Amino acid sequence: MKKVYNFNAGPSILPRAAIENTAKAVLELGDSGLSLIEISHRSKDFENINNECIALWKELLNIPEGYHVLFLGGGASMQFCMLPYNLLNKKAAYCDSGVWAKKALKEAKLFGEVVTVSSSADKNYCYYPEIKDIPTDADYLHITTNNTIYGTEIHKDIDSPIPVVADMSSDILSRPIDVSKYAVIYGGAQKNVGPAGVAFVVVREDVLGKVQRQIPTMLDYRTHIGEKSLFNTPPVFAIYAMCETLKWVKAQGGVAKLAEINKKKAVMLYDYLDNESKMFVGAAEKSSRSLMNICFVMADQYKAKEEEFMNVTKAAGMVGIKGHRSVGGFRASTYNALPVEAVQALVDCMREYEKKNA
C-alpha cells in the first residue's frame, strides 16, 4: 500500500487500527460466520457494540448524568432542522461564524425568530466572532465550535445564560471540553469520530419536551433516547467503525493526550508560517486559529505559484491540501488520526519549495 499523507477535511484520515478491525468485521464479525453488515441490529452482538460505543463516548468526554448519546443518520445537516424542531419555541440565537453556522441558522428560521448574536462575515469569517449580549429570552444559543472552511475555532466552553447548542463536527474529541456547559453537542462523525453515515448527538434530557409543535417521530430526539438509537435500523457499519475509532482514542491516552499531540502538530505548522516563511501566510487571525484545519495562502507576490506548489505536495504523496474555494490557497486538516510525521513532511515540503522558489 503506497504511503499517503491524508490531509482531507472530511471524510478524513482515520486510525489504521480502526480501519483494519472494521474491514475484518465486514468479512466476518468475530467467529459468527456472518459479516458485520449481515447481522440483525436486534442481535446481542450489535446491542453490545452499540452499548460499548455509548459507554466510550461517556467515558472519553466525561459526560455527566442527564445526558444521552445518540447515533443518527442524515449527517449534521439533518441536525440543522432537527434542533429547532425540538428546541425552538419562539426565538433562538445563532453565532454566524461561517458557512455551516449560516446553514444551521437558515433552517432555524423555519421554526421561529432567529437572532444573529455575532458574525465574522465582514472579514470572510477569518476570525471567530466574539459572543456577547446573548438574549436571555431566546430558547438556546447555537455555535459552531470549529469552522472547517476558514480554519477558525473557539477555544473555550463559553458561559451563557441560556442553553448552548454546539455543532462540534470538526473538533469533537480533539480537546477536553466541559460537557455540562452545553445542552446539545452534535456533529457528523466523518472527521475525528468515524466514517460518514452517522451523526452523534449528545443531548441533556431536560431541554426536551418544551416546544408546542408536533414533531415527526424520526425527528424527535425523545424517540431515539427511548430506544438507544435503535428505534429503526441504525447505520450498523458506521457505528461499529466509530466504536473502533473511540477505542483507539482511549488507547492513545484519551482526549487530553490527543489534545497535546494536536497542539504540537498545529504549532509546528503555524510556527513555520509565522516565524520562518516569507512565502506562505496563515489565513485566519491568530487568536482564532483552529488546531484542526490550518488554512494558509501564498503571499501576494507568490500567488501565481499556488498551483505549482499544489502539484509538489501531490508528488510528495499528500492529498486534500487544496483550500476551500471560498478561502483559496491551502488547508491542512490535522485531525486526531493524522500523525505528527505528516505535518513535519508538509513543513519540510514547504520549506524546500520556498528555498528553491523564493
Place this chain on the structure above:
Amino acid sequence: MKKVYNFNAGPSILPRAAIENTAKAVLELGDSGLSLIEISHRSKDFENINNECIALWKELLNIPEGYHVLFLGGGASMQFCMLPYNLLNKKAAYCDSGVWAKKALKEAKLFGEVVTVSSSADKNYCYYPEIKDIPTDADYLHITTNNTIYGTEIHKDIDSPIPVVADMSSDILSRPIDVSKYAVIYGGAQKNVGPAGVAFVVVREDVLGKVQRQIPTMLDYRTHIGEKSLFNTPPVFAIYAMCETLKWVKAQGGVAKLAEINKKKAVMLYDYLDNESKMFVGAAEKSSRSLMNICFVMADQYKAKEEEFMNVTKAAGMVGIKGHRSVGGFRASTYNALPVEAVQALVDCMREYEKKNA
C-alpha cells in the same frame, strides 16, 4: 469461516462478492493508499462510485426518464415523514397492510388528512388487503409492497387514478416492476440492496413542488435531486456496498433472473408446507404470500415444540428463523442473496424433525 444459513429479515444476507469487495475497499480503495472511508465525497473516485450506482439502479429497474434516484440517510422511517412533507397538500390515501404501513400512515397525519383505503388489521395482517375505491382527490396513494413481519406481498403494479408511492424496502430488486406506475419508490437498503445506513428513493420529478408548506432543506427531495445526493456528506460506505450489490445483481442476470430463483426458493418451502407437512402451517393467506419472507407456525397440537425446533435449526447453522413476536412461529427470509441450497437445508431440517416428532 463457519457455514451459516442467514435467514435474517434485515439487515440480512448480502452477496459474498459484494462483502469481500467492500471489505477490500475499506482496507484500500483501488491503489489510492487510502481507505474507502477516508476519501472525500467530493473526490473523483467517489463521484464515479455514486454515478455508477445511480446508473445501475436505472438499468436494473429500467427506470424511465423523469425519475431521479437518491441515496439518503435515516432509513425508510425517515421517508415516512419526508414523503408527506413533500407530497401531501390536503389529503393522502394509505393502504394499511401491516405495522410498517401503519407507521408511515401515522406520520402523514401530521401533514394533512389521511384516508385508510384498505386494511387487513382485522386478521392480524395475514393477507394483502384489496385496494379499491381510491379517492381521486387525494394527493397520493401509499402502499407497502411487502410486509416483512407477516409475510404478505402485493404481486402486481396496481393501476391508480392518483400517484402511487410505494415502500419497497423488502422486495425491491426481487422481481421486475413497472416503475412508470409509481410516483415514488423508496426503502431501506438493508435487505436486497446493501447494508443498513442508506435509503433509496426513486422519485418522479413532476410530483414535487406542489405543496404549499416550507420544507427544511434536508427533507426536501429537490435539494438532493439537484446535488445527486451529494448536498451534504453521504453515507459513503453504504453507497459503495450498495453499488457492489447491484453489480452482483447484474452479474446474476438481472432482476428477472433473480425473480425466477426467488420463486423457486419460495415454492420449495411453500410446497412443503402445503402438500407434505402436517406439523408446519403457512401463516399468510395463500394468495398474499410473500416470496421474500416466508412465515410459518406449528399446527396447534405441536405448538409446544416450537422452541425445540428453533434450537434444532440453530444447531444446523441457521440464523434469523424466529418469527416476529406479533406473528410468532418462524420466518425464513429468502432475499436475493440467499442461495437455493439454504432453503433446501431448511426444508430438510423441517422434514427430518417432523419425521422424528410427529
